[in-house]
Amino acid sequence: MDFNFENELKDKIALVTGGTKGAGKAIADRLLKAGATVIVTARNQPEEPDDKIHFIAADLSKPEGTQKVVEEIHKQFGRLDILVNNLGASETPGGGFAVLTDEQWEETLQTNLLAPVRLDRGFLPGMIENGKGVIIHIASIQAKLPLYESTLPYAAAKAGLVNYSKSLSNEVTPKGVRVLTVSPGWIMTTSSERMLERISASSGGTIEEAEKSVMDALGGIPFGRAARPEEVAEFVGFLVSPRAAYLTGTEYIIDGGTVRTI
Known part of the structure; x- marks a missing residue:
């Protein structure tokens, strides 16, 4: 079978x-390059808008936010073929279980677990009716490697997402919809760069020393660095493509070797 990757x-x-x-x-950006019509959603407008990408402002941690996205896409486009549940956030304080409130647990679970569940529920009927579709859940290696000091609710939510993703795949793959999980390790995003700057400023060390301290906290990254966003995107681009037509129900870890177990 021949494919035109572009x-x-x-x-x-x-x-x-x-x-x-x-x-x-x-x-x-990767899906746009491959020829898809791409819609993105976030709470706030992008800092650098791209007129080739459709934007919907929504707070997906709220049921009304997910409903808004589902309704707008169905109204404007009529269907959805590919859903990448990438949204994820951990804003809970450090200090372990004792400092976490019910509200912080609830907010983290809403953003990292229930938002994808609601979006899947909104778009799956159309995918099943068409007999095709791909859903990607972006989880985290913290589902297997939780950092209880600072991200206990986030790790629990992502572990739930991995389990849910597998269960959903068993249900809907026979109906033509592929469901996959991608669990990245540390990614060098703008937020990560700002974090390193804060660590460096508070410790009086260099950015390189701050980066090493984060990798040490993860137990080390054999590859020697964090992932680049484009590396994760390239793999997701493959998974949603016809080249991955037989792949479903699987979790893929992209972590430079961080997780030490199979």
Whole structure:
């Protein structure tokens, strides 16, 4: 089977949540390059708008936010072929279980687990009716490697997302919809760069020393650096393409070797 990589997603309509920065933006750009019509959603307008990418402002941590996105896409485009649930966030304080409130747990679960569940529920009926579609859940290696000091709710939510993704695949793959999970390790986004600057400023060390301290906290990254957003995006671009037509129900870890177990 021959594929035109530059145009392999022609006539496909794709949504990337959290698609205005970091890995989400890289994924949106990669799908656009492959010929897809790309929609992104986030709470705020992108800092550098791209008139080739459709933007919907929505807070997906709220049911009304996900409903808005589903309704607008159905109204404007009529269907969705590719859903990349990339949105993820952890804003809870450090200090372990004792400092976390119910509200912080709830907010983290809404953003990282229930938002994808609601979007899947909104778009799956159309995909099933058409007999085709691809859903990608962007999880995290913290589902297997939780950092309880600072991201306990986030790790729990992502572990739930991985389990849910597998269960959903078992249900809808026979109906023509592929469901896959991508679990990145540390990605060098703008937010990561700002974090390194804060660590460097507070410790009085260099950026390189700050980067090493983060890798040490993860137990080391054998590859020696964080992933680049484009590297994650390239793999997602492959997974949603016809070249990956037999892949479903699987979790793929992109972490430079961070997780030490199979």
